[in-house]
Amino acid sequence: MIVETKRLYFNDPYQWEFSAKIIDRLRHNNFPAIVLDRTCFYPEGGGQPSDKGTINDMEIREVIEHEGRILHILAGEIAGDEVEGKVDGSIRFDHMQQHAGQHVLSQAFYKLYGAETRSFHLGEEVSTVEIAMESAIDLKIEKVEKRANEIVFKNLEIRSYFVEKSKIQTIPLRRPPKKTGTIRVIEVDKFDYTACGGTHPFRTGEIGLIKILRRERIRDNIRCEFLCGWRAFRDYAWKTRDLRILSNQMTVAEKEVVSTFEKFQSEVKDLKKQNRKIREKLVGLEVEETIRKSGGPLIREIFTGKTIDEVRLLALNIIKKGSYVVCFAINDKQRVHLIFARSGDIDIDLRELVPLVSSLVEGKGGGQPSLVQIAGTNSTNLDKAMEKAARFIKEKQSIEVY
Ligand SMILES: [Zn+2]
Incomplete structure (x- = not known):
């Protein structure tokens, strides 16, 4: 017959220390488990996790109800049949x-x-x-x-x-x-x-x-x-x-933090819109300037301090302006990027440039007939690579290289 453990926590939930006798010893998932005649430990159930604490200073891993009995699953073996239990009161x-x-x-x-x-x-x-x-x-x-x-x-x-x-x-x-x-x-x-x-x-x-x-x-x-x-x-x-902290940084009262944040958000949105317009205008000016400087249908330039996106945008805007082939490079010491682009009416497959110049910059690349990008790791021969690309384009199109 199963002897039920007396649940001391039923009467006094604030009793966190108790003495008891071990009435059975078994194993649960390879850990020693003991059954006591009385306990302050609440076993997991009803949505509430089990208590934590110690029995004879041995840490309790878990307390569960199993087949009508309360099992105290311990981290290790304990000797003797008389035990002192201590429930972690702050967790309880x-x-x-x-x-x-x-x-x-x-x-x-x-x-x-x-x-x-x-x-x-x-x-x-x-x-x-x-x-x-x-x-x-x-x-x-x-x-x-x-x-x-x-x-x-x-x-x-x-x-x-x-x-x-x-x-x-x-x-x-x-x-x-x-x-x-x-x-x-x-x-x-x-x-x-x-x-x-x-x-x-x-x-x-x-x-x-x-x-x-x-x-x-x-x-x-x-x-x-x-x-x-x-x-x-x-x-x-x-x-x-x-x-x-937020209210101090925004220099508004705490109750105004949310409405001020919403105002900031809409201001940021407007600024982004303005910023985009200004950038578009700048690109337009840069396109005109680059075409003007080049003085011919082949436009070559090596940039420093520009991002790939900026240079690509510049190239794409130039080829829309007329009949141009663009050979751009970005040299940022650590890496080299080459961007070749051409207008729709020029019949050159720029992909042929990839095997031609990639090895000079120790790079790899690819793209479409009208737009190719190569990323490399060595800039020593960048001028040579640009020269080779220009010569290739010149031969293909018989256009004048300035
Ligand atoms: Zn309850």
């Missing part, structure tokens, strides 16, 4: 705040909008509830948050008691119980009744602030991320600091 208290906060939040959704809670997950950073709601506009969320925090500020008692399954219909439970036999009821003073085996504080004030962070549609539900207690406090702390 955090779980109590998030978990009890969920009871209050779920009832607030239910009371205000008849929306049931489909699931709950207590995460390491944020917790989530899935609420059976078609839509959740800001106003609804604000009302739910307000109601939940009213319950916190009223500092209502949170009671726990056991009720026989046969009498459970006398309790206005928010959800029907999943378990059979005696049911443990958690009552937030006439506000919420839930069948629950978890850990909760004694009064709602201990939950601290309840804050919904964001929400999203998932399946037919609305999933809300929320924080309670110290988590909400820490969140408020960094958000206040960051908002202060």
Whole structure:
């Protein structure tokens, strides 16, 4: 017959140290696991992770319920049958705040909008509830948050008691119980009744602030991320600091940060538009200047301090202006780029230049008959490469090279 472990956390969730006897030893996933006659450790369940801590100073990896027993899975073996257990109180208290906060939040959704809670997950950073709601506009969320925090500020008692399954219909439970036999009821003073085996504080004030962070549609539900207690406090702390930094840098009041940012965004958009127009104008001028300087249909130039995109744009704009062949190079010491382009009415396949000049700059390239690019790593023979390209074009077209 299985001897049930006495769950000390049912009566006192703030008892974090205890002594107990080992009543069974087994293994779980290759780690030693022990069953105790009594424990303060909460095993994972109901959306709440298991407690952390030590037994005889040995670290607990996990506490789980397995076939009706509570298994304390240890990092290593421990000797003796008498043990001292220590629950990590800060993690436990955090779980109590998030978990009890969920009871209050779920009832607030239910009371205000008849929306049931489909699931709950207590995460390491944020917790989530899935609420059976078609839509959740800001106003609804604000009302739910307000109601939940009213319950916190009223500092209502949170009671726990056991009720026989046969009498459970006398309790206005928010959800029907999943378990059979005696049911443990958690009552937030006439506000919420839930069948629950978890850990909760004694009064709602201990939950601290309840804050919904964001929400999203998932399946037919609305999933809300929320924080309670110290988590909400820490969140408020960094958000206040960051908002202060932003407001200082923008030299506006904190409440004006968003509207000022929106103004900045539209200004940036306008500036980008202006910038584009100016650049187009500049390219136009540069095209004319380059054509004028070249004095012929073959335009050669080696650039430094220009990007490939700038040079390519210049080349493409020149060949649109008339009947031209462009041989451009960019020499930026580390790398060499060659761009060859021609107007549509000149019948030369510029791809033939690739095998001809690539080796001179230790490069590779390719493109279309009217536009070729080569990227190389050696600029020593760049002049030679340009000369060779010009000669090739001249022979093909019999045009004058100046
Ligand atoms: Zn609970």
